[in-house]
Amino acid sequence: MAIESSIMVLLSPFSATGYSSRWLGNGWPKPTRGGGPMKAKWSIWLALFAVFALVAAACGDDDDASSSGPIKIGVLNPTTSFLATLGLDGNAGIEYYFNTEVGGEIAGRPIELVIEDTAADPVLALTKAQKLVERDNVDIILGPLDTPEGLAVRDYIQDQGVPWVLHVGAGWAPDNLSERGPYSFMVAPTNPQQHFAMAEYAYDEMGYRSMIVSALDYEPGQEIAAGFKEAFEAKGGTIVDTVLIPLGAADTAPYITQMLDQADEADAVNAALWAPAAIGFVNEGRELGLFDAIDVMGFHTLSPDLLDLEEQGENALGITTYYWYMLYNDYPANQEWVESFTEATGNSPNVWTAFGYMGAKAIGEAIEGADGDVSPDAFADAMYNVSFDSPAGPFEMDEHGQGVHTVWIAEVESVDGDVRNIVKDSIPDVDQFYGGFISPPS
Structure with missing residues (x-):
């Protein structure tokens, strides 16, 4: 919108200030009042040069935004409704990872979380997803929690080309991977x-x-x-x-x-x-x-x-x-995580905390693997190669964007x-x- 407005301002001399839109056969505008064709010609070239410079700068800004400055991650979780406890505990795991475990920064870039309440309502989940993309301009979306919400937001998020990571709910039928876009990933197991x-x-x-x-x-x-x-x-x-x-x-x-x-x-x-x-x-x-x-x-x-x-x-x-996760599992990575989380927050984690944490950590590992580049292609390439030891045991992403787990x-x-x-x-x-x-x- 800013580019379009600037272009209109730059081109306005050829309408509002007196030049008609009629063109001669030699490609130059015919002036309808003072200044002569030479002045008109140079004005056009200067205006067009400025337009091209604006467009190039805007494109450059988009590229720079993908590889420098804060990384904005939108989170969709229910913090009200009958699933409120699940969403709040999930958010606790997400915030612990980004704010505490990695100190609010990955690959030299600050992390900014934008958390939205979906109230376990598919219609509201879609509205919140639209807000995250169109108003907040997030780089990545994490969530939502429940499958009906995931199905509701799937087409919109995938059509926007925004990297999308599901930490609990599914966004496509488990037997129809054609519904999953190239920038969409599921950390938790599929339903079956x-x-x-x-x-x-x-x-x-x-x-x-x-x-x-x-x-x-x-x-x-x-x-x-x-x-x-x-x-x-x-x-x-x-x-x-x-x-x-x-x-x-x-x-x-x-x-x-x-x-x-x-x-x-x-x-x-x-x-x-x-x-x-x-x-x-x-x-x-x-x-x-x-x-x-x-x-x-x-x-x-x-x-x-x-x-x-x-x-x-x-x-x-x-x-x-x-x-895929048990709180009292004596698996070493789980014992370490439970101790660290409890010390940092004053609360013990639970299975829903683990869901949020695992989704956040997978994103963090991918950002690190992409050297901080969160453009869709760079992030996706890194995400397909994510693997790490976790509280839930060894984790890796398969070639189709689905987590592989221990049960x-x-x-x-x-x-x-x-x-x-x-x-x-x-x-x-x-x-x-x-x-x-x-x-x-x-």
């Missing part, structure tokens, strides 16, 4: 990624042959349930039923009753739940006798340390959980009076194509 691996583990290592799957009834939950079912049945197992629970439901008793009615047909329940449904499922499940009738395992969000597990207490004892398997136990997820086993190098259930693009 971990569940492909855990379904095989449940069959091979835990000896289950028939199971009930429960998940939340929206895109992430549906993709998780479908992924677990596909992998478990591929091993020869049977999924007796898929029980979908409404998002945000706190009363899960009707769904637990449905599972109890089929308990004699299944070896175990796998519950991929979070937020209010997770608390309700564990507490009501214990009260209604589900844990006595059948084994219960679940996505770590079912009983996450320091969060829902605080409200579940001993009701969660004995649940097998699995996830940690734990059991909820009582330790010195505290109820915790204690790691028992792991599945390394779990990528989005684990087990061949999703094929790489040709």
